[in-house]
Amino acid sequence: xxxxxxxxxAAVFCLGLYTLLTRRxxxxxxMGLSLMEGSTxxxxxxxxxxxxxxxxxxxxxxxxxxxxxLAHGDAADPVLQNFCxxxxxxxxxxxxxxxxxxxxxAQHYRTLDSDDVREMRG
Amino acid sequence: xxGKGTPVVEREPQHRRALGLGLTAATAVVLCAGxxxxxxxxxPLPAVARYALVTALxxxxxxxxxxxVVYGSRGFDTxxxxxxxxxxxxxxxxxxxxxxxxxxxxxxxxxxxREQREIDPQQPPNSExxxxxxxxxxxxxxxxxxxxxxDDDPDQERLGRHDxxxxxxxxxxxxxxxxxxxxxLAVTGFYLVAWGYSPGGGFPxxxxxxxxxxxxxxxxxxxxxxxxxxxxxxxxxxxxGALLIIATELFGLLLKGSFSANxxxxxxxxxxxxxxxxxxxxxxELIEVGTGLAIVVFAVLGVRQDWARHDDEGDDxxxxxxxxxxx
Numbered sequence: 001x002x003x004x005x006x007x008x009x010a011a012v013f014c015l016g017l018y019t020l021l022t023r024r025x026x027x028x029x030x031m032g033l034s035l036m037e038g039s040t041x042x043x044x045x046x047x048x049x050x051x052x053x054x055x056x057x058x059x060x061x062x063x064x065x066x067x068x069x070l071a072h073g074d075a076a077d078p079v080l081q082n083f084c085x086x087x088x089x090x091x092x093x094x095x096x097x098x099x100x101x102x103x104x105x106a107q108h109y110r111t112l113d114s115d116d117v118r119e120m121r122g
Numbered sequence: 123x124x125g126k127g128t129p130v131v132e133r134e135p136q137h138r139r140a141l142g143l144g145l146t147a148a149t150a151v152v153l154c155a156g157x158x159x160x161x162x163x164x165x166p167l168p169a170v171a172r173y174a175l176v177t178a179l180x181x182x183x184x185x186x187x188x189x190x191v192v193y194g195s196r197g198f199d200t201x202x203x204x205x206x207x208x209x210x211x212x213x214x215x216x217x218x219x220x221x222x223x224x225x226x227x228x229x230x231x232x233x234x235x236r237e238q239r240e241i242d243p244q245q246p247p248n249s250e251x252x253x254x255x256x257x258x259x260x261x262x263x264x265x266x267x268x269x270x271x272x273d274d275d276p277d278q279e280r281l282g283r284h285d286x287x288x289x290x291x292x293x294x295x296x297x298x299x300x301x302x303x304x305x306x307l308a309v310t311g312f313y314l315v316a317w318g319y320s321p322g323g324g325f326p327x328x329x330x331x332x333x334x335x336x337x338x339x340x341x342x343x344x345x346x347x348x349x350x351x352x353x354x355x356x357x358x359x360x361x362x363g364a365l366l367i368i369a370t371e372l373f374g375l376l377l378k379g380s381f382s383a384n385x386x387x388x389x390x391x392x393x394x395x396x397x398x399x400x401x402x403x404x405x406x407e408l409i410e411v412g413t414g415l416a417i418v419v420f421a422v423l424g425v426r427q428d429w430a431r432h433d434d435e436g437d438d439x440x441x442x443x444x445x446x447x448x449x
Binding site for chain 2: 001002003006007009010011013014017018021022023024025043047049050051056057058059075077078079080081082085086088089090092093094096097099100101103104107113115
């Protein structure tokens with residue numbers, strides 16, 4: 001049933017994308033980007049999951065299994081969990097930079113409407 | 123006057139809804155098609171995950187494979203990620219710093235500042251100038267002193283003042299709760315890093331430290347936190363964290379011939395130094411993430427100056443640009 005997680009992740013990503021494409025309020029655009037980031041966290045954690053597995057911690061394996069046995073299939077994928085951590089840090093950094101830009105644009109042009117910021121048009 | 127029964131619906135401006143909907147639908151189709159072929163819960167672990175699980179304990183003496191991946195197998199990526207965070211912090215500092223001259227050569231506007239301030243820089247100040255300066259300083263101190271008396275300690279503030287209460291500090295109940303919770307949280311943050319069993323080590327540790335600082339900020343207000351979280355101190359500490367990470371990785375290159383190789387003696391798993399170089403990297407990451415995020419948050423919170431265009435001189439700042447739009 002992990003497919004439900006994947007599809008939820010796709011739905012959250014699309015929600016973020018739709019927000020980004022159609023909203024003119026720049027704060028909402030940043031929120032859309034955050035939604036898209038959030039969907040990747042859900043995707044990574046879901047991809048890392050294995051049925052009846054434990055967390056990838058080699059301390060005290062269940063039912064007398066050795067750490068080596070855990071490594072052969074009974075633990076969640078540590079690499080994808082690590083990707084999730086990476087994505088969170090980068091997401092925070094990117095959101096902070098975008099918010100700083102939005103604050104400056106709002107101060108400079110006295111608007112949050114991206115259509116009013118005509119000088120930014122390419 | 124609006125009718126009583128009609129709900130007020132403010133229509134938010136949107137643009138290109140049909141195009142946005144079409145693109146989103148196309149993306150949804152592509153994503154769903156891709157995700158449906160992704161590995162499911164019964165798939166075997168990929169080779170790279172098995173490698174991490176097998177090498178964590180014998181090679182790195184770590185019981186936590188996620189930590190081994192972060193600082194060991196993917197150490198180079200983590201290194202890059204750390205400096206991406208540093209780049210983001212620098213960008214936010216540049217974006218949020220107070221207004222300064224954007225035109226002309228750098229430093230032009232401050233070149234003659236000292237000479238302008240003094241009547242004749244060659245001559246020692248005469249009694250008139252000294253007197254004026256003293257009065258000026260006295261006035262400024264008095265002004266700041268009065269502000270400090272009122273704002274420094276929220277517990278001493280008189281209740282029921284007429285002027286509107288500034289959103290600087292919360293109630294005494296919240297402040298007491300924060301005083302109790304913050305040290306526990308801080309110890310947790312250090313524990314997460316010191317024992318290396320937390321996924322990611324320095325990342326969650328740094329985030330917890332930021333949480334402590336934000337709790338204190340929410341409870342006691344900016345002015346009291348500003349005494350501890352000085353921008354200069356935070357920036358220097360952050361760069362020290364970055365330096366620690368660079369040194370840790372470079373020593374691996376110099377001593378063992380590969381970037382991020384373990385050059386520290388490993389101890390038994392479950393002890394505080396069991397990870398060797400991983401622990402050191404993790405501590406660097408704690409400093410980097412904790413201070414970096416704090417700088418970013420306070421920089422964004424503290425944006426005050428305005429870059430609104432002004433023609434000649436005159437720091438009109440916030441005034442005079444309402445309703446104006448660029449052509």
